[in-house]
Amino acid sequence: MRWNPLRIPAAVVTALVLVVTLAGPAPAAVVAGPAPITGVGSGKCLDVNGGARTARTGVAIRDCTGAANQAWTLTTNGELQVYDAATCLDVAGQDTTAPAVVQIYPCNGGANQKWRLQTNGTIVGVQSGLCLDVTGRGTANGTVVGMWTCNGQTNQSWTTTLRTGDTTAPTVPGNPRVSNLTCSTVTFAWNASTDAVGVAFYDIYHDGQQMTSVSGSTLSTSLPVVAGAVWGLYVNARDAAGNVSQASTTVTITVPQCQADTQAPTAPGTPSATVSGTTVTLTWAAATDNVGVRTYEVRRGGTAVGTVSGNPPVTTFIDSGLAASTAYSYSVVARDAQGNTSPASGSRTVTTGAACGSAVCSVTQVGTDTDIPWGLDTLPDGTVLYTRRDAQQVVRLDPATGAKTTVGTVPNVQGTDGEGGLMGLALSPTFASDQWVYLMHTSPTDNRIVRIKLVNNALVTSSAQVLLTGIPRNKYHDGGRLRFGPDGKLYASTGDAQNGDYAQNTSNLAGKILRLNPDGTVPSDNPFGNAVWSYGHRNPQGIAFDSQGRLWEQEFGNSVMDETNLIVKGGNYGWPACEGTVGTCGTAGFIAPKRTYPTSEGSCSGIAIVRDALYVACARGARMYRAVISGSSLTNVQTFFSGTYGRLRTVEPAPGGGLWLTTTTTGDKDSVANNSNERILRVTLGG
Template identity: 80%
Template sequence: MVARDAQDNVSPRSSTTTVTTGAACGNPVCGVRQVTTDTDIPWGLVTLPDGSVLYNRRDAHDIIQLNPTTGVKTNLGTVPNVQSTDGEGGLLGLAISASFSSDRWLYIMHTSPSDNRVVRIRLENGRLNTASEQVLVSGIRRNKYHDGGRLRFGPDGKLYASTGDAQNGAYAQDRSALEGKVLRLNPDGTVPSDNPFGNYVWSYGHRNPQGLTFDSQGRLWEQEFGNSIMDETNLITRGGNYGWPACEGTSGTCGTAGFIAPVRTYPTAEGSCSGITIVRDALYVACARGARMYRAAISGSSLTNVQTYFSGTYGRLRTVEPAPDGGLWLTTTNQGDKDSTPNNSNERVLHVTLGN
């Protein structure tokens, strides 16, 4: 047996040993363990190379480091210039690049007094080094609702960000505007030369996307809040138009030439889903109003064998992310979800064990 650390250093081989494994769980979802609770709303969440978890607290505007084994939490500091919207804005998405171990950059999406923006700040010596902050993208219109907010690095090394339409559907169809979009940027904040419209816009025609994830083929999947009829899971293509506001899910003028249909839709009462992630070619979707998690197998460009878990068990679910052991991190968003008041919640960070 050998061990590997986060930098892929390999230990010497151990002496020969014999072990007997326990019975494997044959179900897709095998168990749930509560890791911690929080008085604020966990939003963006990542796992560091050392196995600890970082998560943004949306209304308190700070970042917590969590030891998932002991449950011990450390406050790393407050992100500067964050202002909530008395609704859904605040401290939102969180990501780290593949080179985090050397460059220490945290990528953060948040609402400021004037806009929504993407910044990066170094995590050094167990604290946010706020003096290192760099604003990468600014000028994304903010509003009380529809602020988007998810960040995800792709296998191409680019950073993808989801933005809401700021409660103005016309922005979603304006390719020169940053609202109602999936944006794509270089890690230093510059516009990639192969973006389709010469700016940050990668896809457009979105209402309020809050979920981004990549599959084993390098394809980008997106989760989007509908208005009153249905939510969408979309397979995102370069320069694609997903139809909002003329088309919501499969309703409206969705047959318009150039509109890309969703892969799957959900009635809003059973959905209103925010975070998504993929583990072993299965898509997991965390839903707020629907108070459940969906699991679907990815088959080609389709989602099949859709199953529902935790319906009503933990209430509204916000974020789902992969855990290093092959399971999931899952967070709730039950109290204070629409008022921007810090520390008036009672939320959970859960670990979900997945089967074979």
């Protein structure tokens, strides 16, 4: 007899549904609950309409009653259950676009039933990345609750004891490893983390950029990679309450090319040149290649002085800071992705003008170091004081002679096998009388700000004072810059410690610009009653003040763009909902950046302002940008030193209206001391 599904009796259908339900995933352990979830904007509770238990019943806000249809539990899988372990809060149809409908539905383990209860008060759908939202910012009973793009407003903020039921971060995931590496994919695996309640997610990164998240039951995943790239992979564990572990150790991979290529590009055209004072601008005809040219190397007198990269790279280069009335000969070579090098172009000889007529007039190397020079300031006698990030030391440099003196090692500093360690440095505005040196560093438990006296060319460690603790730390995203403002207050930039929801939580010190009195107390006019001055930042590392006393900030993006911001008191700069101008950047309350840079041309760290021109030092982009501050805009943007000195970390004002500039070419993604080869440069500026 043929089975006709159209003639199944209703009782049999019910039985089949029951069998399917009973055969579903085993209930997850409970983190916390049952407890209400209350909207901050409305003061009302998340409520299942009519107290119904039927699948696909919607949810809304209503006066809090303590009834079962307002009693939620959070599981180790990140589910929000109501009534029992079989009924979950669910995004209908697994919709990932706003607006999406929220309902109750039998628990099935799907990603559309998993939630992150962020410490900033939001409840975020794991599958969609959207926020649980009271429609139209309504406050009336029965106002529908759905999913909407996260925007930081009170109709997306919820209070609940479910979030505070677990405050312990998972342990570090162990034994990260790779297999099956090809030119396009790699399998990344790790050992399970442990947690007081349970791991809900693993977040996978390369070199500080988040690649993907997987469930807490997943211990390996296939990742897309870029041919020819050298990446450092690592993983963090996250529990359902939003606590994030410290990062695993790093696994470095060198991705093979997808095809063998032994054919070199053709020679580029002989460069043409124009001269403006001591600056030469070169232009040449593109080389050709069977696969594609990826880099041009510009040579001056046979020595490489710059690189231009891209797909394809541009065919122009500006060489600045040359000697006056001097002849220079230039040629260009091309390279493809596999390092095949073309013959050199024809050479072009030009003579510079008698005087500097550009923004950058000359560059002089004043020192070298085998560690990363990170924070830097100028002492009253014109010598330089700087930090050695991984060696945890402070050094005094005489730029006239290149002589260096180690003035001390900062206590309680610990690296992160990434970008933490001894970072920012700033001298007290009244250093001549009080001798305070302010430092920001990573400790074994957090990031912190301290001050130590410098007396007779030595740090007096017995004078050390810890001014601020409790700034979250991780392998990357530790921020670290210090700067005194014209108001006499100390400003500091802090990263989000690889936990984006910290950035939107004004009670958390991560992902912020902080403001302190010189003694570490909180100024009475700070906007949130704590050290926070602005928020919504991912990993800011540059801060500087212009002639009007306004604070500018430079911030690393994730994978799309970096940004330069003009900071205002209490301002929200949008991370993680907004990266540069990508995401929900038009959301009310988010402050837009003044300029953005593709990460391939940026990854910019330090900034300095001299005569209301902003100078930006970039690592991955291996260049320095200059922009004129005009009103509240950045105009007349120019690029200098593209590849000339490699990756750049710190730029600071120097006496006489110049700049100090430091490199960060090797060893900047680990905590190994003295494994680098860096330079400290003095840049003389023109008009």
